[in-house]
Amino acid sequence: MATIEIDGITKRFGEVQALAEVRLTVADGEFLALLGPSGCGKTTLLRIIAGLETQSAGRVRIGERDVSDLPPRKRGLAMVFQNYAVFPHLTVFENVAFGLRMAGASKERVTAQVEQAAALLHIEALLKRYPAQLSGGQRQRVAVARALAVEPAVLLMDEPLSNLDALLRLEMRAELKAVLEAAGTTTIYVTHDQTEAMGLADRIAVMQAGQVVQVGSPSDIYDRPKTRFVGGFVGSxxxxxxxxxxxxxxxxxxxxxxxxxxxxxxxxxxxxxxxxxxxxxxxxxxxxxxxxxxxxxxxxxxxxxxxxxxxxxxxxxxxxxxxxxxxxxxxxxxxxxxxxxxxxxxxxxxxxxx
Missing domain, CATH: 2.40.50.140 (Nucleic acid-binding proteins)
Known part of the structure; x- marks a missing residue:
């Protein structure tokens, strides 16, 4: 089980409170979008789940484990960043294989998992290329394939499409939804783009000033906003x-x-x-x-x-x-x-x- 329980997470940076007792549960296999404007705390919350930031208070549980004090490598998750974060000196194959090799996977498993992830993302023909030979959309596919290749219990995505142009974002959004539905991985996706959140997520958690102000399906959020902020932020x-x-x-x-x-x-x-x-x-x-x-x-x-x-x-x-x-x-x-x-x-x- 890869349920995620966020229990009373608070984060302070000096006198600034970035998160205020956030409580949220993500079901096994669910795709949850954290949606909100810049500075609302959504990326800080994602980094706390990943173990890249330390919470001031509260706990994070993944499945049956309390991972609040564990380093990122022991949390059973993978993360896709906004800036792709692919290694320029490695081929696409080696980029996708990186996490598996770090985990000590056998040569056979590395090959099988890389090929499976590459097939999901339609990059089989690119495995021998280097990142400099790829477009932005192709590099983003490599980053997602690398995350999925290690078969994480949880996938965290921090605005992964924001660096792409509008047409490519539309194409990647459709592909990403199909890939993650096929993989069945529990996913938390950070975005400020309400179109992405509405199109991709099973549920959306709308954040404002360090708090979750409404959680629901895309239709709930759009049709039945609980606050003026939600009604004004979601919709164009x-x-x-x-x-x-x-x-x-x-x-x-x-x-x-x-x-x-x-x-x-x-x-x-x-x-x-x-x-x-x-x-x-x-x-x-x-x-x-x-x-x-x-x-x-x-x-x-x-x-x-x-x-x-x-x-x-x-x-x-x-x-x-x-x-x-x-x-x-x-x-x-x-x-x-x-x-x-x-x-x-x-x-x-x-x-x-x-």
């Missing part, structure tokens, strides 16, 4: 938030009246995804939206404007009549009432939608 464009007053259990925006959640405070935040707004001719069913900018984005047009003096974005089909999309035009946008998120004035969800 980010979730819209309107600050509204509650009177007699309802909020009124233009001609549209919406029932607030039971027990809602006098002021609430209404969260709406851009794709959950549709144009309507019925003013009583739509938000009065004053258009400022319309941007064609392939199959959609991204609209930027204001509702009740507050910024909002919406997506409409690309075929929408251009005469309707002139700056200054007031449109009416009907929200999908089943997908609205209600939060208090501090940005904490008031209720979880089913």
């Amino acid at each position: 464009p980010p979730m819209n938030f309107l600050r509204l007053l509650v009177e007699d259990g309802t909020v009124t925006i233009g001609g549209l009246r919406l029932d607030a959640p039971a027990g809602a405070p006098s002021e609430v935040l209404l969260g709406l995804r851009a794709e959950d707004l549709t144009m309507t001719q019925d003013a009583a069913q739509g938000l009065p939206f004053e258009l400022r900018v319309a941007e064609l984005l392939g199959p959609h047009v991204l609209l930027t404007g204001t509702v009740a003096g507050q910024s909002m974005r919406a997506m409409v089909p690309a075929g929408t009549t251009s005469a309707l999309l002139k700056p200054g035009t007031v449109l009416h946008l009907r929200p999908d009432r089943e997908r609205m998120s209600w939060m208090n004035d501090e940005g904490i969800a008031l209720e979880a939608r089913p």
